[in-house]
Amino acid sequence: MAMPKADETQIPLLTPYQLGSFKLSHRVVYAPLTRTRSVGHVPGEHVALYYAQRTTKGGFLITEATSVSATGIGYPRVPGIWSREQIEAWKPIVQAVHDKGGLFFCQLWHAGRHSHTSFQPNGAPPPSATNQRIKKGPMYLDDGSAADPSQPRAIETHEIPLFVEEFVQAARNAMEAGFDGVELHGANGYLIDQFLRDGANDRTDEYGGSLENRSRFLLELVKGVGNAIGFQRVGVRISPFTDIAEVTDSDPSSLAVHVAEALSHYKILYFHVIEPRLSGEPQTPDHEDVMLPIRRAFKGTFIAGGGYTRDSGNQAIDSGKADLIVYGRTFLANPDLPIRFALNAPLNKYDRSTFYTQDPVVGYTDYPFLQGTAAVKTQA
Numbered sequence: 001m002a003m004p005k006a007d008e009t010q011i012p013l014l015t016p017y018q019l020g021s022f023k024l025s026h027r028v029v030y031a032p033l034t035r036t037r038s039v040g041h042v043p044g045e046h047v048a049l050y051y052a053q054r055t056t057k058g059g060f061l062i063t064e065a066t067s068v069s070a071t072g073i074g075y076p077r078v079p080g081i082w083s084r085e086q087i088e089a090w091k092p093i094v095q096a097v098h099d100k101g102g103l104f105f106c107q108l109w110h111a112g113r114h115s116h117t118s119f120q121p122n123g124a125p126p127p128s129a130t131n132q133r134i135k136k137g138p139m140y141l142d143d144g145s146a147a148d149p150s151q152p153r154a155i156e157t158h159e160i161p162l163f164v165e166e167f168v169q170a171a172r173n174a175m176e177a178g179f180d181g182v183e184l185h186g187a188n189g190y191l192i193d194q195f196l197r198d199g200a201n202d203r204t205d206e207y208g209g210s211l212e213n214r215s216r217f218l219l220e221l222v223k224g225v226g227n228a229i230g231f232q233r234v235g236v237r238i239s240p241f242t243d244i245a246e247v248t249d250s251d252p253s254s255l256a257v258h259v260a261e262a263l264s265h266y267k268i269l270y271f272h273v274i275e276p277r278l279s280g281e282p283q284t285p286d287h288e289d290v291m292l293p294i295r296r297a298f299k300g301t302f303i304a305g306g307g308y309t310r311d312s313g314n315q316a317i318d319s320g321k322a323d324l325i326v327y328g329r330t331f332l333a334n335p336d337l338p339i340r341f342a343l344n345a346p347l348n349k350y351d352r353s354t355f356y357t358q359d360p361v362v363g364y365t366d367y368p369f370l371q372g373t374a375a376v377k378t379q380a
Contacts, residue, residue: 012317013310014342016058017324019301020232020269022103022180024324025058027317028338031305031328032062032107032183032237036356037364038079041067042089046360047079048096053335053365057101060324062183062235065109065190068170071127073119074111074190076142077358081106081173082166094178105235106174107183108167108225112191113152113200114245116141120150127163128152129194129201129208129217134245140356149245157205160217163191168224171234181233184221186259187274189245192218196238196255199248211258218259222266234268235303241276241290252276253290260297271298272326275306295321310341336369345370 017024030051037047051061067073067080080086090106097104113128116139120126131154138146155163171182186192194200195217201208207216218236226234238259240252249255256273263271273294295302304322313325331337333350340347354363 011310011341012314013325014338015317017301019060019103019324022060023058024060024103025056026338027324028059028313028331028341029303029324029326030054030059030061030331031326032064032185033328033332034064034075034078034356035364036075036077037358037360038077039358041073041078041080042086043079043093044089044360045092046365048093049365051093051104052096052100053369054331054337055097055100055102056336056338058103059101059338060103060105061097062105062326063107063179065107065185066170068108068110069166070121071124072110072112072115072166072191074115074126074139075356076140081108081170081177087173087177090174090177090179098178103180104178105181105183106177106179107185107237108170108174109185110163110166110191112194113149114190115139115150115152116147117150118142118147125151125153127155127159128191129203130154132200132202136246154203157207160207160220164217164220164224167221168228171225171229175229175233181235181269182225182229183235183237183272184218184225185237186218187237187239188242189247192221193239193247196259197240197247197249197252199250200246211255214255215259215262219262219266222263222268226266226268231267232269234266235270235272236263236268237272237274239274242274253293256290256294257297260294264297264299268300270301270303270324272303272305275304291321310344313341333367335367339370343370 013028014026017027069082094104113126115126117123118141133151134149139149174182196214201214206213240256301323303324305326308325316322329350333348334340348367351363
């Protein structure tokens with residue numbers, strides 16, 4: 001099924017957008033979603049089908065969180081991009097997206113303290129910005145059992161350049177695999193977020209305390225990765241208002257504005273911000289107010305996410321609140337989502353129970369398209 005032209009639909013989400021040197025045919029972005037289908041942390045053929053199904057010509061997709069090193073794993077069966085085997089495994093997946101005319105970025109991730117010793121080389125403590133342990137919530141392990149998060153260790157100041165280099169090398173690896181660029185995962189309580197927010201960062205060195213110090217690790221990553229692959233191939237994602245894995249901030253608005261202004265200096269490709277709401281909750285005036293200063297502070301493409309519908313996404317684009325909108329669970333369950341938006345067609349409901357299972361088909365590549373099923377209809 002061909003993608004309807006924007007002039008046939010007259011809806012803001014389906015208007016073209018120039019993202020740096022990349023020309024997008026619409027503004028519906030596939031969000032990075034952990035799916036735990038990469039056995040041995042190496043993505044397989046089923047992953048290629050999964051992303052290809054959700055690709056339209058001129059569409060933009062971001063991979064699931066992809067670990068930059070063996071110490072960055074926080075869940076079973078998540079992919080990595082630190083080894084030769086992983087680089088080679090990603091190549092046909094990227095090619096499958098490119099064959100359908102899509103733009104594909106790799107989200108670079110390190111879980112930090114959101115991990116368990118069983119995921120770590122030699123059973124070592126997970127590295128983090130802090131020695132504070134996550135107090136609540138089980139971690140799911142490779143054998144299907146659950147355990148408390150492990151006691152982390154705070155990365156020593158002299159070690160930080162080594163972690164920066166892991167991200168830089170992972171970015172180089174992503175480019176070798178054929179990706180168009182990378183997104184630095186600074187959200188959801190993981191390593192970068194553990195440095196950014198004062199609810200987790202209790203450091204007394206130059207990476208803790210002030211906004212400038214807590215942002216330093218992220219900005220060193222941006223500088224290193226940008227110098228390696230080009231700043232116009234780099235995006236950054238943050239979630240300043242969320243409370244995930246006990247990572248919070250006393251003044252999230254000021255933090256987000258500070259990061260936005262600093263990132264503008266480097267002229268990165270885009271800034272991706274998760275809003276202060278959960279999926280399905282109505283957007284409140286207060287939430288609108290806190291997002292606008294961030295949007296204004298960043299001089300570049302602004303991507304917003306957080307439970308958007310077709311209507312609220314159109315409103316955000318039409319009002320100038322955001323340039324692009326990411327869709328997660330809705331896009332997961334509707335691989336032809338831009339087409340459904342164009343036609344205002346009914347949407348499939350997602351099955352939460354299959355989000356993180358191991359099955360390479362069920363809840364992964366079997367969501368039906370408007371015509372036929374995902375198994376046979378991949379030409380969106």
